[in-house]
Amino acid sequence: xxxxxxxxxxxxxxxxxxxxxxxxxxxxxxxxxxxxxxxxxxxxxxxxxxxxxxxxxxxxxxxxxxxxxxxxxxxxxxxxxxxxxxxxxxxxxxxxxxxxxxxxxxxxxxxxxxxxxxxxxxxxxxxxxxxxxxxxxxxxxxxxxxxxxxxxxxxxxxxxxxxxxxxxxxxxxxxxxx
Numbered sequence: 001x002x003x004x005x006x007x008x009x010x011x012x013x014x015x016x017x018x019x020x021x022x023x024x025x026x027x028x029x030x031x032x033x034x035x036x037x038x039x040x041x042x043x044x045x046x047x048x049x050x051x052x053x054x055x056x057x058x059x060x061x062x063x064x065x066x067x068x069x070x071x072x073x074x075x076x077x078x079x080x081x082x083x084x085x086x087x088x089x090x091x092x093x094x095x096x097x098x099x100x101x102x103x104x105x106x107x108x109x110x111x112x113x114x115x116x117x118x119x120x121x122x123x124x125x126x127x128x129x130x131x132x133x134x135x136x137x138x139x140x141x142x143x144x145x146x147x148x149x150x151x152x153x154x155x156x157x158x159x160x161x162x163x164x165x166x167x168x169x170x171x172x173x174x175x176x177x178x
Contacts, residue, residue, distance in 0.1 A: 008056045010073060013080040019046065019071055020087045033100045037107070043091055050084060062160065065146040080137040082128040089123045092116045152177065 023043050030036035052076055060067070061074035095116055098104055105113060150157050152165070153176075165177035 003056075003059070006052070006056060008053060008073075009081065010076060011053055013083050013085075016046075016050065016080075017087065020091075024091060027091075027098075028094050030100070033103045036098065036100050037104070040104070041094070047088065047091075052063065052139055054081070062142060062146065065143045074139065078132065078139060081135060082131040085123055085131065086125050086128065088122065089125070092119055096120070 023039060023046055027036060027039035027043060030039055057070070057073040057077050060070040064070055075158055095101075095104070096113065101113070145159050148159050150159070150162060152162065153173075165173060168174045168177065
């Protein structure tokens with residue numbers, strides 16, 4: 001599948017929150033391991049869909065920071081990402097406290113819980129404002145880098161457009177690109 005063929009749909013954080021509450025409730029109230037495993041898969045599918053849309057938005061914006069639609073979508077994600085991260089933190093807490101943790105660990109490995117334990121140490125709802133500020137600064141930096149124009153080989157290139165020349169076989173071209 002080509003990148004252009006992936007359907008993009010802007011996530012609504014209110015819909016995401018409601019869907020998440022339903023999924024996490026099913027996970028937490030599972031009567032047996034099979035039911036919880038099914039809920040776990042649904043939660044990971046939920047996460048993957050969001051991450052896919054986030055990646056599409058990020059790629060589109062990075063490629064063209066002048067396209068207002070891409071800018072708007074990127075800003076939208078900057079707004080909702082801390083709230084989404086809060087949902088994922090909730091999920092991690094529920095996973096860590098699962099009454100079927102031993103079986104989940106047997107099926108998916110201890111490493112899953114090691115990663116989740118570390119993620120709990122790096123996120124707290126109290127830092128959501130700082131995360132938003134960090135994202136805004138990162139966006140500003142990306143915009144600045146993308147706006148740099150370099151005339152190279154009779155073409156105007158961005159800094160990202162120069163990256164392929166770092167691996168150029170011809171040493172003269174590599175040297176000119178550096």
